[in-house]
Amino acid sequence: DADVTQTPRNRITKTGKRIMLECSQTKGHDRMYWYRQDPGLGLRLIYYSFDVKDINKGEISDGYSVSRQAQAKFSLSLESAIPNQTALYFCATSDPGGYQRDTQYFGPGTRLTVL
Amino acid sequence: AQKITQTQPGMFVQEKEAVTLDCTYDTSDPSYGLFWYKQPSSGEMIFLIYQGSYDQQNATEGRYSLNFQKARKSANLVISASQLGDSAMYFCAMREGAFGNEKLTFGTGTRLTIIP
Numbered sequence: 494d495a496d497v498t499q500t501p502r503n504r505i506t507k508t509g510k511r512i513m514l515e516c517s518q519t520k521g522h523d524r525m526y527w528y529r530q531d532p533g534l535g536l537r538l539i540y541y542s543f544d545v546k547d548i549n550k551g552e553i554s555d556g557y558s559v560s561r562q563a564q565a566k567f568s569l570s571l572e573s574a575i576p577n578q579t580a581l582y583f584c585a586t587s588d589p590g591g592y593q594r595d596t597q598y599f600g601p602g603t604r605l606t607v608l
Numbered sequence: 609a610q611k612i613t614q615t616q617p618g619m620f621v622q623e624k625e626a627v628t629l630d631c632t633y634d635t636s637d638p639s640y641g642l643f644w645y646k647q648p649s650s651g652e653m654i655f656l657i658y659q660g661s662y663d664q665q666n667a668t669e670g671r672y673s674l675n676f677q678k679a680r681k682s683a684n685l686v687i688s689a690s691q692l693g694d695s696a697m698y699f700c701a702m703r704e705g706a707f708g709n710e711k712l713t714f715g716t717g718t719r720l721t722i723i724p
Contacts, residue, residue: 526712535612535699535714536653543708583653594641594660595703595710599653 496520497600499584505606512571514603516584525567526585526597527551527559529578536583542567574607581605611635612702612715620721621690628675629685629718631700637661641703642683644674647717648696656698659683687720695722 497518506512516525523544528536538551540559548559556578560568571578581604585597613632621627633642644656659667659674667674675684687694700715 533716535701535716537714538711581651585653589707589710595712596641596643596655596658597712598655599645602651602653604651 497584497586497598499582499600499603501603502601503604505608506574507608508575510574510607512574512605514569514582514584514605516567516569516600518565518584518586518600520586520588520598521564522586522588522598523564524587524589524595525561526587527557527567527569528583528585529553529580530583530602531580539569539582571605571607574605576607579605579607610715611704611713612700614700614715614718616718617716618719618721620723622723623692624689627687627690627694627720629687629698629700629720631683631685631715633681633683633700633702635681635702635704637704639704642674642676643701643703643712644672644683644685645699645701646696647699648693653699657685690722692722692724695720 500515526541527539530536537553542548542561558570581602583602584600587595587597589595640661642659646654657669657672659676666676671688673686697717699717703710703712
């Protein structure tokens, strides 16, 4: 089984709809992240959480919200989806300790299309 | 200024040849980490290799090695004996910031195509 899972893997929705993307991990990591990827760009950080009670805005948080329901679960919501939120969304986890400190491990991605 | 610069949007390499993907970075933090990820056409992001700023030796992971030149602020990925399955996008990334406030910044990527 994959260590980091994302649901759904693909989603097509309409402008104005509320969408939730879910992420679960079995790696036991405290830190979790949400990124979006647009063609020709690298990944950009939306939100991150270093533990269940710690949630922080990233580079491009406008139009998004998150919920950290448990150590293993981190959800991303688009309150009112708009077409320029069409992108590939990744969840990631990391552990700040260890030799390869804070290496982030990614889920398979969710391809979201907003019509 | 860009924190991570990948100057090669695309590269074509003959199978079995070695390939170097360039990455330069910009930071004033003495403690930072450099990462390379592979993104095949299926879309997932696969961690390849890590180099810490205080590591004395260049990192190696199988056919991947990281040519870390600290004074030049470069962290090039070297893939030896390239294979068709190496065709993918490759992203360089840097972690910087004090403990508890780290951020990971990605470059724009290099698309590598291996030619049979």
